[in-house]
Amino acid sequence: MVIYLTMKINLYNSLTNKVEEFKTIKPGEVSMYVCGPTVYSDPHIGNMRPVVLFDTLNRFFTYVGYKVKFVSNFTNVDDKIINKAIKENVSEEVISERYTKDYMDCLDALNILPAYKRPKVTEYMDDIIKYIANLVNINAAYVVDGDVFFDVMKVKDYGCLSKIKIDDLISGARVELNDKKHNPLDFALWKKTENGIKWHTDWCEGRPGWHTECCVMIDSIFGGVIDIHGGGLDLKFPHHENEIAQAMATHNNKIAHYWIHNGMMNINSEKMSKSLGNVIKAKDGINLYGADTIRLLLLNCQYRNTLNFTDDAVRDTNAILDKLNNCYKQLNLKLALEGVKLEGKSDLINPFLESMSDDINLPNAITNLLDMIKLANSELRNKDCSLDKLKEYFYALSGMIYVLGLHINVRIYTSDEISLYKEYLDSKKSKDFVKSDELRKVLIEKEVL
RNA sequence: GCUUCCUUAGCCAAGUUGGUAAGGCAAUUGACUGCAACUCAAUGACCGAUGGUUCAAAUCCGUCAGGAAGCUCCA
Numbered sequence: 427m428v429i430y431l432t433m434k435i436n437l438y439n440s441l442t443n444k445v446e447e448f449k450t451i452k453p454g455e456v457s458m459y460v461c462g463p464t465v466y467s468d469p470h471i472g473n474m475r476p477v478v479l480f481d482t483l484n485r486f487f488t489y490v491g492y493k494v495k496f497v498s499n500f501t502n503v504d505d506k507i508i509n510k511a512i513k514e515n516v517s518e519e520v521i522s523e524r525y526t527k528d529y530m531d532c533l534d535a536l537n538i539l540p541a542y543k544r545p546k547v548t549e550y551m552d553d554i555i556k557y558i559a560n561l562v563n564i565n566a567a568y569v570v571d572g573d574v575f576f577d578v579m580k581v582k583d584y585g586c587l588s589k590i591k592i593d594d595l596i597s598g599a600r601v602e603l604n605d606k607k608h609n610p611l612d613f614a615l616w617k618k619t620e621n622g623i624k625w626h627t628d629w630c631e632g633r634p635g636w637h638t639e640c641c642v643m644i645d646s647i648f649g650g651v652i653d654i655h656g657g658g659l660d661l662k663f664p665h666h667e668n669e670i671a672q673a674m675a676t677h678n679n680k681i682a683h684y685w686i687h688n689g690m691m692n693i694n695s696e697k698m699s700k701s702l703g704n705v706i707k708a709k710d711g712i713n714l715y716g717a718d719t720i721r722l723l724l725l726n727c728q729y730r731n732t733l734n735f736t737d738d739a740v741r742d743t744n745a746i747l748d749k750l751n752n753c754y755k756q757l758n759l760k761l762a763l764e765g766v767k768l769e770g771k772s773d774l775i776n777p778f779l780e781s782m783s784d785d786i787n788l789p790n791a792i793t794n795l796l797d798m799i800k801l802a803n804s805e806l807r808n809k810d811c812s813l814d815k816l817k818e819y820f821y822a823l824s825g826m827i828y829v830l831g832l833h834i835n836v837r838i839y840t841s842d843e844i845s846l847y848k849e850y851l852d853s854k855k856s857k858d859f860v861k862s863d864e865l866r867k868v869l870i871e872k873e874v875l
Numbered sequence: 876g877c878u879u880c881c882u883u884a885g886c887c888a889a890g891u892u893g894g895u896a897a898g899g900c901a902a903u904u905g906a907c908u909g910c911a912a913c914u915c916a917a918u919g920a921c922c923g924a925u926g927g928u929u930c931a932a933a934u935c936c937g938u939c940a941g942g943a944a945g946c947u948c949c950a
Contacts (some may be wrong), residue, residue: 726899
């Protein structure tokens with residue numbers, strides 16, 4: 427397993443807009459942080475794209491032998507949460523916990539690996555306040571009437587991630603008007619608030635802005651620069667840009683060596699939006715189409731491209747899944763019948779791993795999967811099929827299924843099931859079709875066939 | 876207006892250190908099969924348009940057209 431650590435992995439870095447060779451900071455260990463949800467409503471299906479993508483990346487790293495420290499946060503302090511709490515006349519915690527649970531339910535359904543940590547903003551308030559205080563101390567931030575703003579002019583590289591020039595932004599059509607700010611691009615680190623949960627600080631009673639929490643959590647949990655920071659493309663600006671600005675001011679680093687952004691998702695070529703009424707909630711999508719279908723559908727598209735969710739895409743995805751399930755089941759059964767060990771690894775998975783190493787080229791990896799299925803099916807049809815080959819195919823497919831995170835497991839058959847299956851094969855051989863048809867019915871009921 | 880990105884067969888979709896285009900779905904044909912399911916094989920594109928660089932470009936550069944996202948704490 428560890429031998430794969432020598433594998434060369436390339437990743438597209440949003441920071442440089444180039445494909446770069448992936449080198450970890452600590453040998454054999456990957457630190458990865460992905461921006462999580464603001465827990466104020468049900469997650470929709472598009473929210474699951476980064477979830478599934480980065481989980482698959484996590485699985486890939488794990489499979490090839492890395493230890494992965496995966497962290498994703500919950501924003502549980504936010505205007506939307508406060509407003510919803512007021513509307514329902516409950517505490518903010520009730521709201522945020524409700525939707526945190528909903529979110530976690532979706533992750534469970536989608537077979538997401540446990541994270542190293544899933545921190546919440548409220549758990550890091552002391553660190554956040556200290557972090558902001560330091561920014562004020564070093565003069566990268568300023569206080570106006572209790573509000574604290576970050577001064578973007580204090581950072582040389584502001585715009586390095588989004589490739590946006592400060593001057594262009596300022597002359598842009600839609601810059602927020604705020605008399606308090608020195609510069610329209612300055613963003614709130616801490617704001618004075620009337621409603622909702624608030625914390626006491628020297629500046630005022632209030633709560634933090636959105637952009638600081640990720641910096642602080644990464645600092646506190648990882649204690650320095652990390653390997654990968656991920657998130658949706660929509661977060662690139664201003665959120666990730668502002669994270670980098672704060673880290674540059676604080677530590678003179680850009681938080682992560684590799685910034686990875688997944689593309690957005692459309693439904694029938696339209697952006698999901700409440701006004702169009704085309705939003706599919708994640709849990710509804712999972713219930714309607716199945717977790718594996720959703721997972722594979724989200725993965726079967728270059729991750730930086732816009733993904734279009736359509737009925738055709740669902741159909742295509744199911745075709746792949748059906749093939750995989752059928753083939754895997756037949757291999758499993760055949761090997762079980764012959765008493766071959768069902769756990770193992772095979773080098774036949776290498777093309778798949780190479781596709782994954784090529785900037786997470788999942789469409790090609792899935793093609794590799796289909797190639798393997800084709801080989802296995804042909805061999806299964808072969809009258810004197812080679813058990814060794816079937817075993818290799820099975821092991822390779824098992825690895826791919828693990829990386830893709832599908833709910834397809836190795837099945838251990840009971841001796842009764844095996845003998846029933848043998849009986850079925852014998853009856854077919856002796857052309858006792860009445861009996862074989864009956865046995866087939868039973869076997870299908872038991873999901874052996 | 877500014878920034879970034881996209882445009883490949885009926886549909887979905889890979890493919891940038893340049894050298895005559897993966898795969899899937901659908902369709903048609905054939906093979907296998909006691910029947911069914913499953914499966915296998917064969918058949919299609921000169922890569923948005925137009926210039927340029929080059930012996931050679933889907934792949935590099937220019938222009939145009941169409942589309943997307945961001946610039947508004949929405950992944």
